[in-house]
Amino acid sequence: MRKLANAPKIQISSEMAELLRGVFHHRLEPRGVALTYLASRALGLVRYPTRPDRSVDHRNSGFQNAVAYLDSVSEEKWDLLGKELVEIKRATAGILANAYQDSKIELVRFIELPPSPSFPVPGDQDDHLSFTLLAEAARLAGLPSITIDVDILSGWSEIGSGYYGNLRLSRDWPISEILLVSDLLTCDGRGQPLEDDEWICINRQPTGLMHFPTKCVTVEKLPEWCSDRILRKKAVADLARELQQAAYKGATLREIALRPNNSITRRALALTTHERSLTLLSKLLRRYWRR
DSSP states (O other), rough: OOOOTTTOEEOOOHHHHHHHHSSSSTTTTTHHHHHHHHOOOOOOOOOOOSOOOGHHHEEEEEHHHHHHHHHSSSSHHHHHHHHHHHOOOOOOHHHHHHHHOSEEEEEEEEEEOOSOOOOOOOTTHHHHHHHHHHHHHHHHHTHHHHHEOOOOOEEEEEOTTTOOOOEEEEEEEEGGGEEEGGGGSSTTSSOSSSOOEEEEEEEOOOTTTTEEEEEGEEESSOHHHHHHHTOOOTTTTHHHHHHHHHHGGGGOOOOOOOSSOOOHHHHHHHHHHHHHHHIIIIIHHHHHHOO
16 A cells, blocks of 8 residues: 555645646746746755756757746735745655655656657757656666756656656655645645656755766667667767766756747747757767767
8 A cells, every 4th residue: 555545635726736636747938937936935945057057058948938827927926825834844854754664765757768769859858858868878887876967857756666767867856846746736625736756856056967877777679779879889888988978067058948939030049049959969979870
């Protein structure tokens, strides 16, 4: 039986429920970006300006899609939602500490690869591709750990069954860094607004980088177009090292989403983004896959 099956519920406001229902499928949709902003504002989560979160990357649409929603909420409402979020986090920590009798809880996360190769890699799929290739190359090379960029807020699961994805990450999360647990939330008896077994966790690292021992990283169902090319590489350790360097640099290449509303400027910026995307992951993979 799951430890939270009989745990008390946390009543949330209809405004908070509306916000959370917007992050049901994708944390880079407008309300997902707004939740990242709200948590950053309320909990003092600050990234280095050189390593912004995915939510501000305009290739991922991030803030660009969220501008209207963010601007529609008053300062007073943000303050109220922030105070409520802090209280939800406090109540969540108390319930978890009582249920688990431990300061950390093991959670898992899955990352899915695109079904076929594409260059330059679109949107947030570049992270998914490079991280999965890094994990597999590190395993083959016998490296002890990998380091990847993790969002300020990321979704995890306690059970993991029924979830899909090629890259499986596991991590012992401190209860103090768990923001929300879907199964604990309710709004006027209408049930929780997030997916079942959804745990929203906080990355406080100012660089965004988190370390994972390779024993906590599993690559599953790797597409043939990807696995065949890695397995053929004699220089897999070199590939792993270069992919790790790419993971270190990834956040430093993001482009802040808020742009002038001018068609000529947008076309110029799109060209710049296209050229820049070719310079890191795409060129690296092309070089190795030609061998």
